[in-house]
Amino acid sequence: MKEKSARGRPRQYDTKTALGAALLEFRRRGYTGTSLDHLSEATKMARPSLYAAFGNKRAIYLRAVAQYVEDSAERRDGALFDEPSLAAALDGYFLALVAIYSEGDDRPLGCPMLSVITGEATADPVIGAELFAALGRTDARFRDRIAVARDEAQLPPTTDIDAVAEMLSALQHSLAQRARAGTARPELERIARNSVALILKAAGAGTAP
Amino acid sequence: MKEKSARGRPRQYDTKTALGAALLEFRRRGYTGTSLDHLSEATKMARPSLYAAFGNKRAIYLRAVAQYVEDSAERRDGALFDEPSLAAALDGYFLALVAIYSEGDDRPLGCPMLSVITGEATADPVIGAELFAALGRTDARFRDRIAVARDEAQLPPTTDIDAVAEMLSALQHSLAQRARAGTARPELERIARNSVALILKAAGAGTAP
DNA sequence: TCATTTTTGTACCGTATCGCAATAAATTCG
DNA sequence: CGAATTTATTGCGATACGGTACAAAAATGA
Numbered sequence: 001m002k003e004k005s006a007r008g009r010p011r012q013y014d015t016k017t018a019l020g021a022a023l024l025e026f027r028r029r030g031y032t033g034t035s036l037d038h039l040s041e042a043t044k045m046a047r048p049s050l051y052a053a054f055g056n057k058r059a060i061y062l063r064a065v066a067q068y069v070e071d072s073a074e075r076r077d078g079a080l081f082d083e084p085s086l087a088a089a090l091d092g093y094f095l096a097l098v099a100i101y102s103e104g105d106d107r108p109l110g111c112p113m114l115s116v117i118t119g120e121a122t123a124d125p126v127i128g129a130e131l132f133a134a135l136g137r138t139d140a141r142f143r144d145r146i147a148v149a150r151d152e153a154q155l156p157p158t159t160d161i162d163a164v165a166e167m168l169s170a171l172q173h174s175l176a177q178r179a180r181a182g183t184a185r186p187e188l189e190r191i192a193r194n195s196v197a198l199i200l201k202a203a204g205a206g207t208a209p
Numbered sequence: 210m211k212e213k214s215a216r217g218r219p220r221q222y223d224t225k226t227a228l229g230a231a232l233l234e235f236r237r238r239g240y241t242g243t244s245l246d247h248l249s250e251a252t253k254m255a256r257p258s259l260y261a262a263f264g265n266k267r268a269i270y271l272r273a274v275a276q277y278v279e280d281s282a283e284r285r286d287g288a289l290f291d292e293p294s295l296a297a298a299l300d301g302y303f304l305a306l307v308a309i310y311s312e313g314d315d316r317p318l319g320c321p322m323l324s325v326i327t328g329e330a331t332a333d334p335v336i337g338a339e340l341f342a343a344l345g346r347t348d349a350r351f352r353d354r355i356a357v358a359r360d361e362a363q364l365p366p367t368t369d370i371d372a373v374a375e376m377l378s379a380l381q382h383s384l385a386q387r388a389r390a391g392t393a394r395p396e397l398e399r400i401a402r403n404s405v406a407l408i409l410k411a412a413g414a415g416t417a418p
Numbered sequence: 419t420c421a422t423t424t425t426t427g428t429a430c431c432g433t434a435t436c437g438c439a440a441t442a443a444a445t446t447c448g
Numbered sequence: 449c450g451a452a453t454t455t456a457t458t459g460c461g462a463t464a465c466g467g468t469a470c471a472a473a474a475a476t477g478a
Contacts, residue, residue: 007475009474009475010474010475035466036466036467047466047467047468048467048468056466056467
């Protein structure tokens with residue numbers, strides 16, 4: 001499926017690595033705080049090349065975050081759905097999430113969406129819609145996993161799927177927030193484990209066989 | 210305790226209203242997206258006056274948010290601690306919180322801290338420290354309230370105070386995130402009520418008399 | 419070899435930005 | 449009234465910003 005460069009001067013950049021470098025820059029500096037010059041330096045692409053390849057700054061961010069979502073989707077869904085035990089699945093999922101949120105040489109960089117574009121959501125409707133959609137996707141994924149666990153009788157049939165899923169989403173939002181504020185990884189992992197246990201207890205896990 | 214203006218030309222602005230207008234502008238545009246010109250227009254103070262009164266942009270934000278924290282502390286603590294029933298206290302607290310987060314003509318403006326400076330926390334260490342401290346204060350307030358409820362036997366003596374407080378903080382973080390993404394107020398209120406109920410259930414409220 | 423195609427590099431434009439200097443206006447004290 | 453003091457206003461200067469025009473460079477095809 002690789003596009004074979006047919007003609008013309010070959011491009012010196014690789015799209016995936018460029019978008020990865022761009023996202024890292026956004027995570028470091030924030031959305032508005034990242035200029036096209038910063039992106040140009042980080043990706044080693046000249047500004048016109050950036051523009052030709054992806055479009056304006058917002059398009060660069062959206063492409064970069066879309067690649068992040070796509071690349072991490074497999075790991076996320078794997079952690080959530082390949083593990084039969086709900087408790088183990090959630091533990092694995094959130095530990096992987098904390099690992100991502102804790103990336104960063106100096107301090108944790110947080111979530112590539114929640115920690116980066118929250119400030120812009122009110123000023124830029126496109127960004128706001130993107131953020132809203134991302135929240136909805138996370139909710140839906142948790143709902144699906146909870147429904148599976150309920151169908152497998154790991155949770156009572158009366159389980160309020162929406163409420164439990166919203167608590168799991170809240171944990172994710174909170175971990176992103178705390179990571180961005182500088183909370184260290186072991187503390188995030190502790191919070192994740194404790195919270196998952198508490199949520200499962202509230203959901204009635206292990207109550208009715 | 211009012212400073213009586215002793216000499217010189219009297220100032221035309223009121224500090225509190227100016228800081229309130231500045232905070233509103235920060236919430237609308239985000240931290241980096243708000244320029245001194247925006248603040249100047251919003252507060253009806255000339256840029257040099259802003260500079261003389263508060264200092265640079267970061268100082269303006271910190272002063273504005275400090276005033277917000279101070280002004281809302283009374284209502285917050287009142288909702289939390291004046292109500293004897295833990296369930297009623299938490300419901301009241303989070304409904305008041307949702308009311309604040311839902312402010313805004315066009316769309317909800319979210320939290321004056323969580324929704325505004327999260328993106329800058331990695332780039333500006335002072336902002337990062339401020340955010341970290343704010344998270345710690347919220348945690349501590351919830352811990353205190355849970356401890357009171359446990360001492361009054363509204364919760365079992367074995368209650369894990371830290372874990373429950375962290376879940377309540379997570380709910381707060383999540384409501385801020387969802388509000389900023391555009392979730393409407395009734396939905397936020399529904400989530401708040403359901404989550405409080407679930408957390409109390411997990412904490413064992415009403416289990417042991 | 420030479421035209422064609424695609425990417426790269428340089429330079430530029432209009433605007434916005436922060437921070438401040440210099441001056442004008444409004445008030446109190448003597 | 450005049451001196452002193454505090455605030456308000458105007459304007460400047462240097463930089464950074466997003467976005468683009470244009471020509472040079474590097475490849476392919478005939």
